[in-house]
Amino acid sequence: MRLGRRSIAALLLVSATGVAAFGWPLLADSASGLAHSQDAPWLFAALLPLLLAVVVAAIADSGLDAKAIAMLGVLAAAGAALRPLGAGTAGIEPMFFLMVLSGRVLGPGFGFVLGAVSMFASALLTGGVGPWMPFQMLSMGWVAMGAGLLPGPDRLRGPREVLMLAGYGAAASLFYGTVMNLQGWPYIGSLATGVSFVPGDPVQENFARFVAYCLATSLGWDVPRAVVTVTATLTLGPTVLKALRRATRRAAFDAPVTFGEPR
Secondary structure, eight states: OOOOHHHHHHHHHHHHHHHHHHHHHHHOOTTSGGGSGGGHHHHHHHHHHHHHHHHHHHHHHSOOOHHHHHHHHHHHHHHHHHHHHHTTGGGOOTHHHHHHHHHHHHOHHHHHHHHHHHHHHHHHHHTOOSTTHHHHHHHHHHHHHHHHTSSOTTTOOTHHHHHHHHHHHHHHHHHHHHHHHHHHGGGGGGGOOTTOOOTTSOHHHHHHHHHHHHHHHTHHHHHHHHHHHHHHHHHHHHHHHHHHHHHHHHHTTTSOOOOOOOO
16 A cells, blocks of 8 residues: 555654654753753654644545555554553563564555554553653554565565564664663653763764663663564464455455446
């Protein structure tokens, strides 16, 4: 399923805003209001309406008909149900492999919407609603969208495709943990540790602290998440890919709706 021009524009806008919202600590000046963590929620609040705008644009502009929306609902519900199974314990998050496989089969536009909606639904299910939720939605949208952008969607099949998706799933799992660290990292500035964000410091110094922060805090979750994603993709991937492709063919998303003569 392809995105139209308005949907692509909305996707680029929300991605650019997300990059700015994630990366502002590295560029904030000590004299700027953005250097204070209490001002950051304003950036968070601006992100959620843009994410919703992508969903609306996709429905209005890209041919997401009733069948596609039903598929979106089913996969989002499955992803939301998978997330609490590990409850984030030691990085055991089985929903990642489903988002990667779904983005691969259904395309980058559908994948982005699915990733964002799945995170929104899982946050409501687990009570994980907070200022971090729009960032989780955006990050998971990027993960699923990236799977849809991988090469050979119409040609590459079999073990090579599964291996490619497993490698991408590992990289995406580490990417997700790293970018989500940017959401919470500025808030530890008041702790004055060696890995704290220091407003106004040179970018390279803050970046070095951020790398140390990731290694010290989240690597123990990110690596197991990658291992779980790779394992699930290698073991369940062929079956799930076949089921998703069969469902997509039977749904015939691109076929026009026609009505026959009454009998």
